[in-house]
Amino acid sequence: MRRVSAMIAAALLAAGCTSVEEGGPSGSPADCDPDLVSALGQWAEAGWAGAVAISGGGQECRAAFGSADGTAPNTDETVFAIGSVSKGFTAAAVLGLAHEGALSLDDTAGALLPGLSGPAADATVEQLLLHTSGLAGDHGDGDHRPLERDAAIADLSELESAFEPGSDFMYSNAGYTLLALIVDEVTGSYRDHMAAEVLTIGGERIGGFWDGEPAAPGPRAVGEVDGAPATENGGFAGPHWALDGNGDLAMTTGELAEWTRALFEGEVIDPAAVEVLESTRFDYGDGTAEIPGWVAVGAEVFGTPLVTASGGGGDTGHNAVAAWLPEQGVSIAVTSNTERINAGQLAELIVPAVAAGEPVPLPEPRIEADPEELAALEGVYTLDTGGTYTVTAAEDGLDVAAAGADAVAAMFASPDFAPEDVAAHEEAVLALLNGETAIGREELEAIEAELGAVEGVELAGTAGEDELRTYVELATASGPVLAWYALDEHGGVGALAIDADPPTFRLVPTGAGEYRRDLFGVEEGVRVVFEADLMTVAGPAGEAAAARD
Incomplete structure (x- = not known):
């Protein structure tokens, strides 16, 4: 998956800063752009927690916001899991070894x-670095489930290819674990090599691994997953080959910014290897290109070239963004440990204004929810077309569970997807579940092995902000079953849930019986008005009215 927009936005955050010194919202960041600091503080009040660091060009800014674990605050010493930003470190290891002559980018x-077979064995190192190998699928049974080295090689050998290697792009975590295994084979130990040669600046090691040794030292932020504190906080004993190479590293936000600057200035790998990094690319034709571990963005897109990477989510509940602005000689890192507003979302909203020299967008004012008002609005509201909204009072607003394609459609809004994207996704999901492709037939076999014969499939709407999830009702012998599917770029199943709960949307009060969807990155979004027993939903899909039963 290309996560370009949020990454680009986070990188450009640096363009709005002047000379800065270390500081945080409770300190005195005297030389920071005061508008930027003020905006970040207000976003922290609205739900973001994390840190920002800027390095290079005479700038060394450190600012942290919110709580690290519910009690202690985030600081410059707080450690975050950086997720897929780890791929940039793996790529640096591979390119460094290539420069030394230990391997070639043309090697398969x-x-x-040894022991690798199947399409994975035919992929070149360059194709793995650029996600153009075509390798489809995952290895292991989960990020935090033990996976031995030999078992990982066996799993990787079973992966199939979605297209002719080198002809297209498809994001692959498995491909980067394969690169880590190659580093392990060439050097004798992937982790020892990373610690000694890659996680080192000026002879001093920075960061480390989220799980296992050598671990990233320092207090760790506790992330948020599905509204609760994350349970994966670095205690997994391993072996770690499900995550090694593709999302295994952790460090402070300042260390991430400093390492990014050091990488592109030739302090981590030889400057000649950095030139290879920057020139090895898969061009998308829109001003952006994939380079090993990063996305390069041309000056024609935002007026200045930049290189970015982002990662996170998953079971750690962390998000991280790193960026390098070569003309300014400045790097920036942004991290977060909350769901409501994460690092990428925050940057995607504020960067256009910063780049244009306009005031930084601020959170929409929120009013304190009245518990009595919330409780009085609870109930089931039915649309004339048959869909329903089940409204439940929450701590700071209303949770609305939508049932039926009409109800879900009225609630839909996204910063990344247009109505035609939704229609295309729904059509592809129905085609999949009607068995029109080999992947679809395999999926039906898997469903029927679990639920019995599927007698029909009915569309139940599409939800999602940065990922489309199309809901379907499966008619089985034991009764209807709700499921959702998110497809990848090649029509395969990217994610799914069987026997799923209906999509639920959070509404926050704006006053006088009016509510809005708590949605980041959509200017207008969805507005809901309650009057007597009538619930009126107005958004990008139009207006719909539902009456309380």
């Missing part, structure tokens, strides 16, 4: 890693 993985 099979020639470098």
Whole structure:
């Protein structure tokens, strides 16, 4: 998956800063752009927690916001899991070894890693670095489930190819674990090599691994997953080959900014290897290109070239963004440990204004929810077309569970997807579940093995902000079953849930019986008005009215 927009936005955050010194919202960041600091503080009040760091060009800014674990505050010493930003570190290891002559970008993985077979063995190192190998699928049973080295190689050998290697792009975590295994084979130990040669600046090691050794030292932020504190906080004993190479590292936000600057200035790997990093690319034709571990963005897009990477989510509940602005000689890192507003979302909203020299957008004012008002609005509201909204009072607003394609459609709004994107996704999901492709037939077999014969499939709407999830009602012998599917770029199943709960949307009060969807990145979004027993929903899809039963 290309996560370009949020990454680009986070990188450009640096363009709005002047000379800065270390500081945080409770300190005195005297040389920071006061508008930027004020805006970040207000976003923290609205729900963001994390840190920002800027390095290079005479700038060394450190600012932290919100709580690290519910009690202690985030500080410059707080450690975050950086997720897929780890791929930039893996790529640096591979390019450093290539510069030393230990391997070549033209080598196939099979020639470098004994025991590897299948399409993975035919992929070149360059194709793995650029996500153009075509390898489809995952390895192991989960990020935090033990996976031995030999078992990982066996799993990788079973992956299929979605297209002719080198001809297209498809994001692959498995491909980067394969690169880590190659580093392990060439050097004798992937983790030892990373610690000694890659996680080192000026002879001093920075950061480390989220799970296992060598661990990133320092207090760790506790992330948020599905509204609750994350349970994966670095205690997994391993072996770690499900995550190694593709999302295994952790560090402070300042360390991430400093390492990013050091990488592109030739302090981590030889400057000649950095030139290879910047020139090895898969061009998208829109001013952006994939380079090993990063996305390069041309000056024609935002007026200045930049290189970015982002990662996070998952079971740690952290998000991280790193960026390098070569013309300014400045790097920036943004991290977060909350769901409501994460690092990428925050940057995507504020950067256009910063780049244009306009005031930084501020959170929409929120009013304190009245518990009695919230309780009085609870109930089931039915649309004339048959869909329903089940409204439940929450701590600071209303949770609305939508049932039926009409109800879900009225609530839909997204910063990234247009109505035609939704229609295309729904059509593809129905085609999949009607068995029109080999992948679809395999999916039906898996469903029927669990639920029995599927007698029909009915569309139940599409939800999602940064990922489309199309809901369907499966007619089975034991009764209807709700499921949702998120498809990847090649029509395969990217994620799914069987026997799923209906999509639920959070509404926050704006006053006088009016509510809005708590949605980040949509200027107008969805507005809901309650009057007597009538609930009126107005948004991008139009207006719909539902009456309380």
